[in-house]
Amino acid sequence: MSKQITGLLLLAAICGGLAALCVGHYFAMKFQQKELESYSNYALNYSAKVAKDIFGSIQEAKQSSAEPCSIEDLAKLRTSLWEHKFIKDIGRVIDGRVSCTAEWGVLEDKPTLPEPTSSFPDQSKHWLNTDSVLGLPYQTGMDQDGNVIVFTSPFAFDGLRQPPSDMAVKVLRPENNFIYRSFGAFEIDSDMLVPLPSFAMWLPFPNRYLHYRTCIGPTLCAVGVNKVVGAYELPLSAVLMITGVGVCFGVMLFCPFYIRRMKRHSMIYHLRKAIVRRELSMVYQPKMDLNSKKVIGVESLVRWHSHEFGMVSPDTFIELAERHSLIRPLTQLVIETSLFEMSPLLTKYRDMSLSINLSIQDLFDASLMPFICECSKQNNIRTDQLVFEITERSAGDSHELANIVARYTEQGICISLDDFGTGYSNLAWLGRLNAKEIKVDKSFTQSIGTGSINQTMLDAIFSLVQRLNVRTVFEGVETQEQADYIQRACPNALAQGWLYAKPMIIPQLEAYLSIPKA
């Protein structure tokens, strides 16, 4: 495995692991928030039930018309005690002292009430977990309203399950922040309620808390805090498991890329082998003079029928060859084969030209021109019968290119600008390179009759070539309508396309050329 592949694999694994940690962190946070919400709502509803019970009993006692602490009053208080399960006792307060209760009847020593934990504007008072004034050995909550006092059962909240150790909830009255009850192993202080910016939840800052606040009407709210934030607090084993899943996922996603790359790599390997073994073949497509209907030249096109990949399009393997320094031997093979195969026909038809495609890298190869000259000499072909088609796919150094084109022109070799109208193969390039021929891209030819923007551009190309002294070939002519349209607009144009002939091997070309054209 190459270093690059190992690096990419590592990157995919790291990205997968990190992505899984992020997803795990997000869902852990969501889960913890849900848990907090659920417990806060539960604690609030439970507390509301207790509060309703206490205040219900107070209201009933307040509405009683019986003389406080009379036998009738005590009887009513006792009934109330039976009906409200969360209260331990209910009594009357006269002059700040408990005078009687449902359980103890009229008290002889009438205990004085301590200072309340909270006093409210409506004169009601609350004592939070205070030593029993009735001399009982436990603490209890007390609520006084008017002359009624209620002792909350010390077991009132026994039915409520405690929150997990990382969560705390306090139930409060929002208008005066009176804390009715707190649940959890720690106290919620105001620092814990400071909300952090949402991005902070993704970072391992200390003291981050999840918050939740919920209310029942305007009088009772619950504020909850969860200290566990996302994956940072998960056990190591869980973090390792999540990361492991992410790494596997990253590696799995990498596989198709790797396989594609391997395939491409092996395509390069096989292409190199095919070039060395001269397994590439050539086909030839005629170029027609639209006026005389005569074949004035042929373009040679390379073909690769691979045992492993089947028929591979030149678009694919030429690009591969360009990227992997195989274009030089490939072009040399194309030139050698084309000139050798076409030699008899080019000798027979001396006016006919042979067009060969060059990659732009080929033009910059100083050894190519001597090679072409040598090959033409060996095959008895005049250099002025040769046309080299170049397509520019990148801007490149057009000044140097112009010099190279000039050197080819001096040798009588024609340089043709292929795919004219697309990419960098445009008017500016034509001006700089002084090319003798342009080949208008087939996308323009095929726009004829469509009324598309390309057709408008084609009309502009027509008027341009009329004014320039440059041979123009229209490629991709497939229908008579396209041929007629081109001929009307540009009578001296040349055409190439399936309307006349598809690319063919030498024996077929020989037969084709021997048929007199109308």
Ligand SMILES: Nc1nc2c(ncn2[C@@H]2O[C@H](COP(=O)(O)O[C@H]3[C@@H](O)[C@H](n4cnc5c(=O)[nH]c(N)nc54)O[C@@H]3COP(=O)(O)O)[C@@H](O)[C@H]2O)c(=O)[nH]1
């Ligand atoms: N550097 C080299 N490039 C080469 C060589 N051989 C080919 N090529 C370039 O590969 C591209 C694809 O070529 P190919 O698949 O051979 O297609 C050519 C024709 O078959 C096709 N064509 C011709 N007539 C028609 C038609 O009427 N309709 C239609 N849809 N397609 C048609 O066009 C291609 C010729 O294009 P061009 O070269 O622009 O004239 C292509 O870019 C080749 O240049 C090589 O040896 N070296």
